[in-house]
Amino acid sequence: MPPDAGSAAPQPPEPAAAAAPAVGAAAQMLVLTAFVPARAAPHRRPPHPDPGHPAPPRSPPTHTITSARAQPTGPMRTGASVNRDRTVVFATPYFPPDVGGVQTYVHSLASALREVPGWRPVVVTTSPRGPSDDPFPVYRLPALAKLSNTPLDPRWPRQIRRILRAERADFLNVHTPVPGLADAATLAAGNVPVVVTYHAAALVKDGHPLFNTVARAYACAERFMLRRADSILGVSDFVAENFRPRYGGKVGVxxxxxxxxxxxxxxxGSRPYAAAFLARLEPTHAWKGLDQLLPAMRRHPGRLLVIGDGAARTGYEALARKLGIADNVTFAGNLSGAAKFRALRSARSLVLCPTSPNDAFPTALLEAWASRVPVIATAVGPLASLVRDGVTGLLAAPRSPEALAGELRRLEANPGLAHAIRENACELVRSRYTWRHRVAEFVERLTAVERRGAPVSR
Known part of the structure; x- marks a missing residue:
């Protein structure tokens, strides 16, 4: 939505010269972030007064980015609607309509923040243009290139700097460890307080040597962003523990x-499927373990529902045929919203079987718990502590189709156990894992940063 007619003319971002190859673009971003020194303690704007005491209104923005693909959607601040709301700019490489855990996390947190009086979310992302009825401003920046599934563009720091000025940002919340956008946003932040949300327990992925080479280089480059951050939030204790030795009290969850x-x-209703599997079917997501679950289903007579899609789907369909179980496996494709939850509830279990600890806190785990679908998980990374065996789910040995098949049989043979797991897990979500709980914690952490107090630690 363009600014008011009385505002100064918008300034478009610089045009791209030519798209660089993916690896070249990755190198540009790594150089951009790796050789910028960590800032000395910058001047901070005075903190807002307590919520009960009015703050002076801010003047409206005078410009915004308006290139064809960076035009924001959603309600924009104008001269008639200026207020004292504190603005949080979320920088995320992926956002709906793309599907995935980071996308759901950021959209849900921003939506919950929008309902908190005195707070206003804005999103900066690289995902394709979505619906025009976003409930808050969403800037969708173009990318010159992609490396694996990672968008990259050296123009982002300047573009994001303009957005932060136009939106009068009070906080910048960057979501990573995807290289590129989070680093560019942190570089552009200036005096805006930065909160880093870290979504992965490990950068290296199974079977992707080129990506892993860049990931290892990025692990060095991202230290600038982490040093610059006023607060670092892991999406699970498992993730946060990786940062506490180096960054101490500014690390939270x-x-x-x-x-x-x-x-x-x-x-x-009926639950015709013995198990469901929910994940993106991309080569970069092979570690989710569908190649372990399909052989397990060969040892189990029940049917499997696979929710998700991607370039690797045909390979998994071929594996199902090779194993002789194609008639018992349904590939439902990408599902979202009510359709996804209906499909999930048609299964008697959800199987999470990662082969590496990349998943910091699987969204699918909470969705199954909230839907009263028992979870069978491999004891890998954070799942080993998030799932209490026999209480909120069943744990199986990793990389073992035999172990998965054994836990499926155990669940089927013990309906009382299945019922107890369903109720225990649902009550856990109700008492601890809703966005109403989480947004209150988020506001508390932002307020601690704003007042220059010690970050709140769990």
Whole structure:
């Protein structure tokens, strides 16, 4: 949405010269972030007064980015609607309509923040243009190139700097460890307080040597961003523990959550599938372990529902045929919203079987718990502590189709155990894992940063 007619003319971003190859673009971003020194303690704007005491209104922005693909959607601040709301700019490489855990996390947190009086979310992302009815401003920046699934563009720092000025940002919340956008946003932040949210327990992925080479280089480059951050939030304790030795008291946890309405959805009906699997079917997501679950289903007579899509789907379909179980495996494709939850509730279990600890806090785990679908998980990374065996789910040995098949049989043979797991897990979500809980913690952490106090630590 363009600014008011009385505002100064918008300034478009510089045009790209030519798209660089993916690896070259990656190198540009790594150089951009690796050789910028960590800032000395900058001048901070005075903190806002307490919520009960009015703050002076701010003047409206005078410009915004308006290139064809960087035009924001959603309600924009104008001269008639200026207020004293504190603005949080979320910088995320992925955002709906793209699907995935980071996308859901950021959209849910921003939506919950929008309902908190005195706070205003703005999103900066690289995802394709989405619906025009976003409930808050969403800037979708173009990317010159992609390396694996990672968008990259050296123009982002200047573009994001303009957005931060136009939106009068009070906080910048960057979501990583995807290289590129989070680093560019941190570089552009100036005096705006930066909160880094870290979504992965490991950067290196199985079977991707080129990506892993860049990831290892990026692990050095991202130290600028982490040193610059006023607060670092892991999405699980497992992630946060990686940063506490180096960054100490500014490290905290802001766990994943689900929308409260998921808990209110009706539960019941037939459950024709013995198990469901929910993930993107991309080569970069092979570590999710569908190649372990399909052989497990060969040892189990039940049916499997696979929710998700991607370039690796045909390979998994071929594996199902090779194993002789194609008739018992349904590939449902990408599902979202109510359709996804209906599909999930048609299964008697959800299987999470990662082969590496990349998943910091699987969204699918909470969605299954909230839907009263028992979870069978491999004891890898954070899942080993998030799932209590026999209480909120069942744990299986990693990289073992035999172990997965054994836990499926155990669940089927013990309906009382399945019922107890469903109820225990649902109550856990209700008491701890909704976005109403999480946004209150988020505001508390932002307020601590704003007042220059010690970050709140769990």
């Amino acid at each position: 802001l766990e994943n959550a689900v929308a409260p309405e998921v808990l209110a959805a009706p539960v019941g």
